[in-house]
Amino acid sequence: xxxLLASSELFPFSKTxxxxxxxxxxxxxxxxxxxxxxxxxxxxxGIREKFPALRKVxxxxxxxxxxxxxxxxxxxxxxxxxxxxxxxxxxxxxxxAGIYLENHFNYADNAERFVFFSKCVIHLARYLPWRPDVVxxxxxxxxxxxxxxxxQKNEGWGSPPPxxxxxxxxxxxxxxxxxxxxxxxxxxxxxxPDGVGAEFFGLLNCLKAGIAYADFITTVSPRYAREITTEExxxxxxxxxxxxxxxxxxxxxxxxxxEWNTTKNPHLVQAYSVGRLAGKKxxxxxLQKYFNLPADPATPLFxxxxxxxxxxxxxxxxxxxxxxxNSRLQFVLLGSGSPExxxxxxxxxxxxxxxxxxxxxxxxxxxxRIEAGCDFFLMPxxxxxxxxxxxxxxRYGTIPIVRATGGLDDSVIDWTQNPRLATGIKFSEYTAxxxxxxxxxxxVLFSQTKLFDNCRRNAMRADFSWEKxxxxxxxxxxxxxxxxxxxxxxx
Numbered sequence: 001x002x003x004l005l006a007s008s009e010l011f012p013f014s015k016t017x018x019x020x021x022x023x024x025x026x027x028x029x030x031x032x033x034x035x036x037x038x039x040x041x042x043x044x045x046g047i048r049e050k051f052p053a054l055r056k057v058x059x060x061x062x063x064x065x066x067x068x069x070x071x072x073x074x075x076x077x078x079x080x081x082x083x084x085x086x087x088x089x090x091x092x093x094x095x096x097a098g099i100y101l102e103n104h105f106n107y108a109d110n111a112e113r114f115v116f117f118s119k120c121v122i123h124l125a126r127y128l129p130w131r132p133d134v135v136x137x138x139x140x141x142x143x144x145x146x147x148x149x150x151x152q153k154n155e156g157w158g159s160p161p162p163x164x165x166x167x168x169x170x171x172x173x174x175x176x177x178x179x180x181x182x183x184x185x186x187x188x189x190x191x192x193p194d195g196v197g198a199e200f201f202g203l204l205n206c207l208k209a210g211i212a213y214a215d216f217i218t219t220v221s222p223r224y225a226r227e228i229t230t231e232e233x234x235x236x237x238x239x240x241x242x243x244x245x246x247x248x249x250x251x252x253x254x255x256x257x258x259e260w261n262t263t264k265n266p267h268l269v270q271a272y273s274v275g276r277l278a279g280k281k282x283x284x285x286x287l288q289k290y291f292n293l294p295a296d297p298a299t300p301l302f303x304x305x306x307x308x309x310x311x312x313x314x315x316x317x318x319x320x321x322x323x324x325x326n327s328r329l330q331f332v333l334l335g336s337g338s339p340e341x342x343x344x345x346x347x348x349x350x351x352x353x354x355x356x357x358x359x360x361x362x363x364x365x366x367x368x369r370i371e372a373g374c375d376f377f378l379m380p381x382x383x384x385x386x387x388x389x390x391x392x393x394x395r396y397g398t399i400p401i402v403r404a405t406g407g408l409d410d411s412v413i414d415w416t417q418n419p420r421l422a423t424g425i426k427f428s429e430y431t432a433x434x435x436x437x438x439x440x441x442x443x444v445l446f447s448q449t450k451l452f453d454n455c456r457r458n459a460m461r462a463d464f465s466w467e468k469x470x471x472x473x474x475x476x477x478x479x480x481x482x483x484x485x486x487x488x489x490x491x
Contacts (some may be wrong), residue, residue, distance in 0.1 A: 066459030143210025225250030287373030308337030319432030
């Protein structure tokens with residue numbers, strides 16, 4: 001198949017979270033499986049300088065955006081056999097310090113930026129000599145593509161490709177004032193209040209448009225696909241999602257083990273494996289030194305790499321740590337986000353010197369070293385569509401402590417589920433007390449060397465490779481192209 005993927009971020013060129021990792025890994029897996037994958041993404045600041053192999057394409061965008069016409073250029077990079085990356089170059093929209101926001105404030109013209117990007121995706125899908133069999137769009141930033149393709153079909157595009165939408169996080173929907181609808185140049189009847197169009201309480205809702213018009217919809221874990229059809233997790237779109245339930249399936253994200261591994265990893269101080277765990281102790285000692293914590297192998301080390309947002313459970317994590325740090329443990333954090341949570345973690349570090357260390361921002365090398373050096377990884381999300389860090393932690397032999405929601409529940413096995421095959425610790429109630437209880441379980445597990453080592457080995461043997469996952473997406477693409485065909489997907 002020829003698959004055109006569209007994403008607002010793509011590792012290693014741009015990244016704010018798991019979206020970038022997932023799209024990059026899926027594209028590589030599709031190419032490795034013998035298909036032709038091409039990815040469209042914006043050309044953000046610094047990409048051209050970091051990747052000098054980029055070349056300008058003899059291609060020029062001149063597209064309507066409301067009452068004006070907007071121009072852009074195209075660059076490309078051959079990333080691997082069967083994989084090409086296209087970059088949309090509009091300096092005014094994309095040559096900025098951030099991707100979506102700056103100094104914690106969203107860019108005021110985000111609607112304009114990503115409506116234009118979506119139109120560039122459609123322009124390529126329609127006019128490239130290489131014709132895609134399916135267009136796979138990701139999250140709200142490209143979710144208008146299915147509606148825009150349908151309109152172009154009505155205006156004479158004879159045989160457009162079917163569309164697949166992946167919802168990475170339903171909480172982020174791309175909601176803008178009603179006047180932003182004019183940017184789409186769609187007929188007024190698309191802006192309807194009956195749940196079929198892009199209207200949402202008098203506002204433009206990009207993700208809702210994608211859910212309404214895409215031929216097929218996926219989420220990034222089976223449990224999350226079920227959760228978002230409920231009022232509790234549906235973020236106001238559960239009714240529409242229930243109506244489209246026959247076209248909705250959850251596919252658990254895979255892990256790129258070429259990037260996230262413990263044996264051939266330039267980010268790690270020393271390699272290790274499930275059969276040779278001595279190197280993990282070295283990585284722990286070096287991580288403790290890096291954070292100016294006592295390098296004590298007998299003190300359990302907990303870590304978190306996360307956006308500092310309520311969704312990620314930062315409120316209950318702060319409460320649980322404040323309660324538990326009087327015990328013998330250490331905690332390190334890498335992340336950024338809400339100024340309130342950043343202040344909370346700084347205050348925690350001041351109250352517990354020698355036990356808590358924090359670094360704000362994102363550092364790829366440090367992320368790998370935290371995964372390799374910690375004994376436990378805290379991920380107490382209020383909700384979690386999939387999550388990747390718990391799967392990275394498993395491969396790194398770092399026991400995940402997770403709330404049983406979304407992809408966290410799908411990917412971690414607790415003792416209560418299977419004592420012999422347990423890979424982590426799960427808790428259900430969203431409270432600091434419940435998380436503190438899970439941390440106490442971790443301390444007991446750490447003291448039981450045989451049980452702890454068995455859990456660690458189980459974790460490292462868990463397989464979430466894209467080689468397994470990619471076939472589920474290929475089934476989804478077939479479902480896009482043959483919507484009347486009985487659905488094969490069972491994930």
